[in-house]
Amino acid sequence: MKPIALPAPAIAAANAAHSIPCQRRHSLLVHTLLLAGTLLIFSTIASAQSQRPPPAPANDSQHGLQLLDAAGQWYAAMALETTVDFHIRGLIAEVTVSQRYVNDSGEWLEGRYLLPLPGDAAVGSLRLQVGERLIEGQIQEKAQAQASYQRAAAAGQVAGLVEHSRENLFRTAVANIGPGEEVVIEIGYWQAVDQADGQFGIALPLTFTPQWHFDGETRFAEQDAPVTATGAATHAVDLGEGLAPTVALNIDLAAGLPLASITSPSHAIHVEPLPDDHYRIELADLVEPGDRDFELRWTPRASSAPQQAVFTETVDGEHYALVMMVPPTLPTEPVARELILLVDTSGSMHGVAMAQAIAALEHALDRLRPDDHFNLVRFDHRSEALFGQSLPADAGNIGRARSFVAGLHANGGTHLMPALRLAFDSPPVPGHLRQVVLITDAGVGNEQELLHAIEHERGPARLFAVGIGSAPNAHFLRRAAELGQGSQVLIRELAQVDAGIDTLLRRLDQPALRDLAVRWPGAAEVWPNPLPDLYVGEPLQVVARLSALGGEVVASGQSRHQHWQQRANLLAAQPGHGVARLWAKAKITALDDALRDGADPDLIREQTLEVALRHGLVSRYTSLVAVERRQARPDHADLASMQFANAPPAGSIGYAQGATSARMRLAAAIGLVMLALLVAGRRRRSGS
Secondary structure, three states: OOOOOOOHHHHHHHHHHOOOOHHHHHHHHHHHHHHHHHHHHHHHHHHHHHOOOOOOOOOOOOOEEEEEOOOOOEEEOOOOEEEEEEEEEOOEEEEEEEEEEEOOOOOEEEEEEEEEOOOOOEEEEEEEEEOOEEEEOEEEEHHHHHHHHHHHHHOOEEEEEEEEEEOOEEEEEEEEEOOOOEEEEEEEEEEEOEEEOOEEEEEEOOOOOOOEOOOOOOOEOOOOOOOOOOOOOOOOOOOOOOOOOEEEEEEEEEOOOOEEEEEOOOOOEEEEEEOOOEEEEEEEEEEEEOOOOEEEEEEEOHHHOOOEEEEEEEEOOEEEEEEEEOOOOOOOOOOOEEEEEEEEOOHHHOOHHHHHHHHHHHHHHHOOOOOOEEEEEEEOOOEEEOOOOOEEOOHHHHHHHHHHHHOOOOOOOOOOHHHHHHHHHOOOOOOOEEEEEEEEOOOEOOHHHHHHHHHHHOOOOEEEEEEEOOOOOHHHHHHHHHHOOOOEEEEOOHHHHHHHHHHHHHHHHOOOEEEEEEEOOOOEEEEOOOOOOEOOOOOEEEEEEEOOOOOEEEEEEEOOOOEEEEEEEHHHOEEOOOHHHHHHHHHHHHHHHHHHOOOOHHHHHHHHHHHHHHHOOOEOOEEEEEEEEEEOOOOOOOEEEEEEEOOOOOOOOOOOOOHHHHHHHHHHHHHHHHHHHHHHHHHHHHOO
């Protein structure tokens, strides 16, 4: 434990007390302790409110637009308005995110924003609209795009930039917004529709849980600072009170089959039926704060639920296919299992997320069978296991587990690696299938290191992920489950806990469909590769580049008791605009995986650039940039820099990541006040 430093005025007062007579010394000591405690309390509150290094690149604890002054401090300004348009056809969604920047000041401004998007989003379109003028973006190598943006910004031209920060987070910037001017930056991406348990769905992150990096101390991530215009002036401008970023959603859904229901577990929505099984969907309140992920689900009528679907696209003479097949659900006897529950108790889990996690643990304990073994591991910046090794699921052990769960509370940072290794390295239970269930919002900073460990260190264990909270890191959870040969569910509301855990446990109870293979006519480059195992309710979904579009696709796999095979005719495929980009995004993801596993960085960069530039996609080596040819800002006018901060996830409160030191300081402050009262009480009793 680090020593607590007293405020300088308290130290000076204490030193002066040594030269004062006894009676006054007691009084001065009491006042000194009270002063020290009070100052420490105020400094703790101020520290807890900021919890970021100045100047913060993207301060997640503040709402609305942030303006940077010459002293390096961010000031609240105005709100950023975002509109998202979904165009969904079958299994493919084309999405446009429109961000509206309005400059109500008398300054020329540069706006910056961290944009969360789905981890599998193929981002490939950028347009700037300035008044009646429309500026189309182009894909460039990352350094070239940065240079283009900075030159244009410094020269007074309107410019926009979209960069890759990590798989589900992008940096956007727009320069030279004139006084009284409105600029709309439109970012387009393509995404495959999810399908599981008889439902189809699409999700959009609207904010994100901050990453936490472990270096011996708790701290927020610092690597997401957007590129800014070089030499830009940074001075404070009073633009009024800050507001949370808002979002409006417009969805054009054509599922290609009759639907029984359309719902959103995250937001209230209005659904308008249109002819030919089309639907128009929007938020019931039209505009809402962007403080939680949006999710839409649609369920086919029982008689029309598809067992397969094929979409194809030809681009520049090359053929691409997206194939979805649903294996039948075959009832089997559950196997004896060893269930290890890893629960995140870090500071970002404060509030609703912690309540969800506790409810999930309690429900999982309720579902343990007599022949199961189990263990619990809690982790923040430290890890703690309930038992030294997994024990039988009898009444006594389950009772101890319930007491353990009842004492859980959120505090500190998210250091997941020791907890994973604690689970993977513990002695296995003979004859039991080891299943590790990770319950977390996944506010982790070392994603690649963790994914490498899950893929290479888990041994015979299967990893299952439960995403908790209003804005979990869904991309990391999905990749962790894929590499862990498990499955995942997301629980966004407390009311969804029982259903979500039941869904996961049904998958845990059923053996996976393994040894999957897909045979194509002619040559094919297929992703994902290798194919994942499938659990009950999960479809096989692959995307491929083909030498020919004729013939049949044959998929096969092996369950515990029987062989499965299914065929699909490529000539009967539906047209699928965006399939080529989905294939390119899947290949770029595979190249990133290879880089994590030690492949030659120069070779990976070369291969990624070839795919990203050919298909016009943002990647770790490419960015989108748009520059207006004419100069907008006069030479004599400065360019002020400002930052749009994402709304904190709904349900999160006060002390988040890194709260440990703040709590220690608060405890020390209370201790000083108590000591002052004790000294005063002794003085009264002694009469001195």
